[in-house]
Amino acid sequence: MVCFGCMKVCVYLEGKGLIRTGGVRTAYNNRIKACRYGGMEVSTSLSDQDFDILQIEFPGVNSLFYAKRMRKKGKRVVIGTHITAEDFRDTFVFGDKIFPYLRRFLKFAYSSGDALISPSVYTKKLVLSYGVNRPIYVLSNGIDPEFLKSANRKKKEDDGFVVGCVGFVTRRKGVLTFANLAKRFPEFTFRWVGDIRKNLLFDVEKLKGIPNLQFTGYAKDIRKEYEKFDVFLFPSYEENQGIVLLEAGAYSLPLIVRDIPVYEGWLHNGENCIKCSTDGDFEKALEEIVNNKNLREKLSRNSRKLAEQHSLEIVGKKLRKIYEEVLSSNSSM
Template identity: 35%
Template sequence: MKILLYLEAEEFLSHSGIGRAMKHQQRALDLMGVDWTKDPSEDYDILHLNTYGFGSWKMLKKAKKAGKKVVFHGHSTKEDFRNSFVGSNLVAPFFKQYLMRFYRAADLVITPTEYSASLLRAYGIKCPILPISNGIDLAKYERSLEKEQAFQEYFNLKSNQKVVITAGLYFKRKGIDDFVKVAERMPEVTFIWFGYQNLWTIPGWVRRIVKKNHPKNVLFPGYIKGEVFEGAMTAADCFFFPSREETEGIVVLEALASHQKALIRDIPVYKGWLDTSSVSMASDIDGFVQELEEILEGKVDKTAAGFDVAQERTIEKVAHELVAAYQQALEL
């Protein structure tokens, strides 16, 4: 069995959750000893599509014509497309119909959670839809004093400085507006938003938040990977993720794997695998501030239970599920 992993516009998407999911797929297949390629010119048994551009559609049609099985990864839904790019809400219904062309043509669909699987089933997709986590590499997020020092030096942080971090694109869907509003209520705390998005692809009011309409205690350093980000995950006082819609939320898994205290918005995607025993949850500004204050005062620590959740979604466990899905696709 050989898998063609296809990610259209890989360079553009490499910093996104989809890009990280693709890397996790490669790691999972390596762990299982399954042959894979990213080169469409090579022979393969299964095409695993991660994107839905015109190039992806062309690859899908070519694979079907050659009698290959096609697995489509449902990273996106109409629901998580909304409140993102300029005009996304206007075109979201058309985007859904466009997505359905891919889903209906696939032999099998993989999507990260039961919640996102339920959305796709509600679209009327008839092929098998399997919820399989994107997975997490626990070893990558082990605590490292060197990484923590790199993070603290990069931002010139004092040893007693309270720091709250998050990661994501500059989208309303990601809760960038609420992140800043919470920071305004807590001026003594440093808030850092890791991530980047071309400013001309997002609505003007979001662009203004990033460029100037935010308090001094909010930092937008852009996309940073490696030891600085990984050090932030363990050295910060809380990972605050106010996203309004996700298909899973890889960065939440990264925070849990880092033994980091996590505060998230209470939304349906977490039902069944995250609750208030492993993370803090709230639904509005007042709730976020209250939960965050308790975390920063040392009254709440759910990191042990959060790490248990991450352990249930390790890349090793996901690897077995992924290969089983491929074998199922071959038998269809």
């Protein structure tokens, strides 16, 4: 019988040495912290199998082997659904070719646990559409309270206006929209922070001729980058949540996003963001934020509130309840 008061969780990320950046790595780091904020003991190594729950963050082959092995030993296995075929399709240059095969693999992989945790209702619907028959809980990836506390923009009055974005440089993230907007607003600096892997993702050499468009590559200290931004423009076509939106919100940055299903229910147009469908919409939104001080300040206040609502202190308590329910269930699937 499990003692809920002394629950132990192993949070496992296969290929941790390779997955050093990006949303999956941030989600993994946040899961560990959420467990601790939820009052649980955490390990990250499978060598010590004295745990009640194995939390898998990436559905690799080794992870599925351990999932099967741990379930045979009577331990509960929970898998985070950070990977979908849909977001993979337009991220990698070969994504379209493997899309149908990845759907089938993910159906198998996500059926290997006792329960799943999706970062959004939208992702839950996608996973269900693969034919997965497991309980799926929806829980935000969250944001570290320490990140919230330290978030402070230090821009000077004479600093130029900077439109920022954070993420891998890919078509899926909307890099072409970002570049088109840089052409449209030559008086502003457009700064994209994130990994550039032209052979796998996107060749930014095609965009080097735009003088006010900057690609920084990976930034070791992302906080210094958020401090430079005046607005956060995130034109991504496909997300499972969008952790960077919470990070930008921590810095009280006005948010401009593409109007896609994943934001339904938590991002509200005109309240904590501006939603856009076309490049023309993004142009109008940017002009409105620049010229309308009241709107700009309103979006800034509400983006900060949004981030605070996703603090890992809150997420950790919800995560604990999920694990307690999983441990109490009689899973035999």
